[in-house]
Amino acid sequence: MLYKLIENAIEPNMTNTKTLSILVALLLFLGCGPSAPPTLNNVGGYVLTFAVADNGEELTAAEIESRAVARLQEYCGVAGATATLRDDQLIVVLPGVDEQTLQSCQKNMLIPAQLSFQVVADPLIDPLFYNAPAEPDQRQVKTAAGRTAIWTPKFRADDEFAPTTTREIGGETCYLLLQTPSDLQGTDFLSFEKTFDADIGGLALEFHTTPNGEKRMKGITAANMGRDLAIVFGNRIVMMPTIRGSIGERGVISGRFSEEEIDELVTLGELSKHGQLPQLRLLSQEKIDPK
Structure with missing residues (x-):
């Protein structure tokens, strides 16, 4: 049934903005659109606080935050991970992680990786x-x-x-x-x-x-x-x-x-x-x- 609806929606004589909007809404309604990343509110998780012990490279707060998030999301596989630097402390949020993933995140965040x-x-x-x-x-x-x-x-x-x-x-x-x-x-x-x-x-x-x-x-x-x-x-x-x-x-x-x-x-x-x-x-x- 879904296939038929999509097939009908993309007939040449109906490819206009209104039809495309209906199609996108239909896909989102049926759960085919991109899913929102997990958060602490809906799945729980852990919050880690790190002290910046040595910033010899003089990285900016934005650089530290973006690099930490990239490492956590792309290397450790934690979707929805965030990192915020405040007063020389890095606050890391790890939604929906299990104990094993938590240990991996801790270990890898402590490696500067120069x-x-x-x-x-x-x-x-x-x-x-x-x-x-x-x-x-x-x-x-x-x-x-x-x-x-x-x-x-x-x-x-x-x-x-x-x-x-x-x-x-x-x-x-x-x-x-x-x-x-x-x-x-x-x-x-x-x-x-x-x-x-x-x-x-x-x-x-x-x-x-x-x-x-x-x-x-x-x-x-x-x-x-x-x-x-x-x-x-x-x-x-x-x-x-x-x-x-x-x-x-x-x-x-x-x-x-x-x-x-x-x-x-x-x-x-x-x-x-x-x-x-x-x-x-x-x-x-x-x-x-x-x-």
């Missing part, structure tokens, strides 16, 4: 960064011209990278990485997935970039031939290969990765696609019953 591809500073090419005044344990350095670089540790203590000047900070060996607007970030990537690298006979991480990410990748590699490029996940260097050619929309990060390490990198990569968050600290959780 990801970047940064050129490694060279003492012969970038002496100003090495000579810039800095405290013994200060990670970020700044030249008189305002350019910055950051001392960054390795993913594993026993990783071996190309020889260059290093510094011991907090008991970790750190390498100096340039910070520029052209650095690739998590939002420049489409996907991260676990794969097997036959050349090394072990697990690897495959990534695909967005069209904009591909353009940025080609730009940074073309401009820095012969230099080392640090691949940084969670503020730790995973790889530091020498740039020998242009990299495009796809790449593979190989190493002596365990299953657990690869899974961690995939999670960091997927979270970073929605944008880095500041370091958060969970203050409270409140269960709300439907009204």
Whole structure:
């Protein structure tokens, strides 16, 4: 019967605004239109409150809120999730979630998910960064011209990278990485997935970039031939290969990765696609019953 009504409604001699309005109303009445997202009032849920412990990237309130919502809706699968920043506290509303989803949301909100591809500073090419005044344990350095670089540790203590000047900070060996607007970030990537690298006979991480990410990748590699490029996940260097050619929309990060390490990198990569968050600290959780 519904099919017949729709068929009649779209006969050529009846395709006018009035008929289309009737059709839309009919579909909505029969439940064929888009459903409203769940709310605490009709399905209950949880309210989480996080303190912004460290906003080193100086993200705006709008950036933090939109990135948190994207992470909760697209990665954690919570339809209707909202996030509001007030007085350095992020209020997260999770309608209709079960205990397992709640735990997943908490865990993933506490991961800043920093990801970047940064050129490694060279003492012969970038002496100003090495000579810039800095405290013994200060990670970020700044030249008189305002350019910055950051001392960054390795993913594993026993990783071996190309020889260059290093510094011991907090008991970790750190390498100096340039910070520029052209650095690739998590939002420049489409996907991260676990794969097997036959050349090394072990697990690897495959990534695909967005069209904009591909353009940025080609730009940074073309401009820095012969230099080392640090691949940084969670503020730790995973790889530091020498740039020998242009990299495009796809790449593979190989190493002596365990299953657990690869899974961690995939999670960091997927979270970073929605944008880095500041370091958060969970203050409270409140269960709300439907009204």
